[in-house]
Amino acid sequence: MSRPAPKSPLSGRLGRIDSSPVRDLLALIDRPEVISFAGGLPCPELFDVDALRGxxxxxxxxxxxxxxxxYSSTEGDPALRxxxxxxxxxxxxxxxxxELLVTTGSQQAISLVATALVEPGDVVLVEEPTYLAALQCFRLAGARIVPVRSDEDGLDPDALREIAERERPTLLYLVPTFANPTGRTLTGPRRHAVAELAASHGFWILEDDPYGELRYRGEALPxxxxxxxAENTSxxxxxxxxxxxxxxxLGWLRAPAQLLRALTIxxxxxxxHTSTIDQSAAARYLTATDLDARIRTLTDAYRPRRDAMIEGxxxxxxxxxxxxDPDGGMFIWVRLPDGVDTTQLLRRALTHDVAFVPGAPFYPAEPDPSTLRLSFSTYRPEDITEGMRRLGRALSEALAPAPA
Structure with a gap:
């Protein structure tokens, strides 16, 4: 006897969410001959393998x-916290x-915040462009995502004020230090303004800070x-x-007590809970390791890679x-002249064994098709130089006049 098929293979929420183009692209270009500037991947040669093994x-x-x-507590290893x-x-x-909750990467933390704070139809503000996996989380929660203009100094507080008054948002998500995908940093005066606007308009700030310690020049901002x-709103x-x-x-989030309890639930x-053995090992590693020295090792390696990409x-x-021209982080954001579609350019670039991420997926609304993201952290300067030459050849072909 035949049985009826399930009514629908996917929930309506999941059916509206696209796969991450970065994850898909990484799978597509997993060939050793490709120089990929697509993924925001730390350099594996710089992993502290011996100390982590120890x-x-x-x-x-x-x-x-x-x-x-x-099994362990949901909050996380007390020593690690x-x-x-x-x-x-x-x-x-x-x-x-x-005040901390240990999470399975900071990506899980974004999902937890969306679960705890965002109802379907709620307005979530994001800087434009922004981290595309965060957009996935908010879309899955049913949020209405509204972009806020940004420039070389980060999110524009005047634009934020106008939108907050009009939209009554629940949450503002941003990467204020060495943002993904742009590499921009929100200035000190703008941080003051954003914090004050959150307090006066009653919305939460979700500050995502995975790159903040990877600084190559300038003074660190708190x-x-x-x-x-921001004391009770961030x-x-x-x-x-x-x-x-x-x-x-391994990631973590810091939140006011009442919200932290909801996020823990x-x-x-x-x-x-997050992996107990990984938390225990991380606590042992952080106790035994001079993390500041490790970060100096990383920044000393990444700085010339950024410089090589800028020069290229x-x-x-x-x-x-x-x-x-970022002061830190892993990314450079490029805008080509109007008329260049970077999705089409990527296809041509792959024939030259070089890859990047087209900019369109980082926009919550109307994308700018002439933008792209480059990551400089994975390759040595000489490999970056060669990759930029390959990208240059692809650009030359894309911009060449069509034959008469």
């Missing part, structure tokens, strides 16, 4: 080994361990969440993915091209 060995050789392999809290405090955001007005997200190793999948319903762009970019 941390896992120490945990598994200790009297606490069986505890580290057992205390270490992270002390580090946040030294960076200007006074924090205690009980987190946006530390500015007056949620701060951090991660070990860019300064440690992304395979650990949301995490209980999601995965119960200057040599290949057609007239009218603009690009960001």
């Amino acid at each position: 941390a896992f060995d120490d945990v598994l050789s200790s009297a606490q080994a069986r505890r580290a392999l057992q 205390d270490l992270l809290a002390r580090r946040l405090t030294t960076r200007g955001l006074r924090t205690s361990g009980d 987190p946006l969440s530390s500015y007056p007005g 949620i701060y997200l951090g991660s070990l993915s860019k300064i440690g190793a992304p395979g650990l999948r 949301a995490k209980q319903a999601t995965d119960l 762009l200057a040599g290949i970019a057609p007239q009218g091209t603009t690009w960001t």
Whole structure:
């Protein structure tokens, strides 16, 4: 006897969400001959493998080994939370361990916040352009995503004020330091203005800060969440993915007590807790390692890679091209002259064994098809130089006049 098929294979929410073009692109270009500027990937040669191996060995050789392999509390390893809290405090955001929730990467933290705060139809504001996986999370929650204009100094507070008065948003999501995808940093005066606007208009700030410690020049700015007005309106997200190793999948969020409890319940319903052994090893690693020295190793390696990409762009970019010159992070945002479609350009670039991410997916509304994102963190300067030459050849072909 035949059985009826399920009414629908997908929920309406999931059916409206596209796969990440970056993840799809990484799968497509997994060939050793391709120089890929597509993924925002830390350089694997710089992973602190020996020290991380030692941390896992120490945990598994200790009297606490069986505890580290057992179920644990949702909030996270107390020793790890205390270490992270002390580090946040030294960076200007006074924090205690009980204000933190350890998450399975900061990506999970975005999802938890969307679950706890966003009802279908609620307005979520984002800087334009913005991190595309955050857009996925908010779309899955049924949010109405409204872009806010940004420029070389980050989110424009005047535009934010006008939109906040009109839209009555629930949440503002932004990456204020070395933003993904643009590499821009929100200035100090603008941080003050954004914090004050959140307090006066009653919306939450979701500050995503995975890149903030990867600074190559200039003075560090304290987190946006530390500015007056943000005390009771901000949620701060951090991660070990860019300064440690992304395979650990360790992130954290800091939130006011009442919201933190709701976020903890949301995490209980999601995965119960983040890997106990990974948290224990991370705590051991952070205790035994001079993390500031490790970060200096990373910035000393990434700085010349950024410089090589900027120099390469200057040599290949057609007239009218603009690009960001970031003080840190992993990304350079490029805008080619009007009429160049970077999705079409990517197809041509792949024939030259070089890749990037077209800019369109980073826009929540009307995209700018002439934009693209380049990541400089994965390759050595000489490989970046060669990759830019390949991209230059693709550009020359794309811009060549059509034969008569």
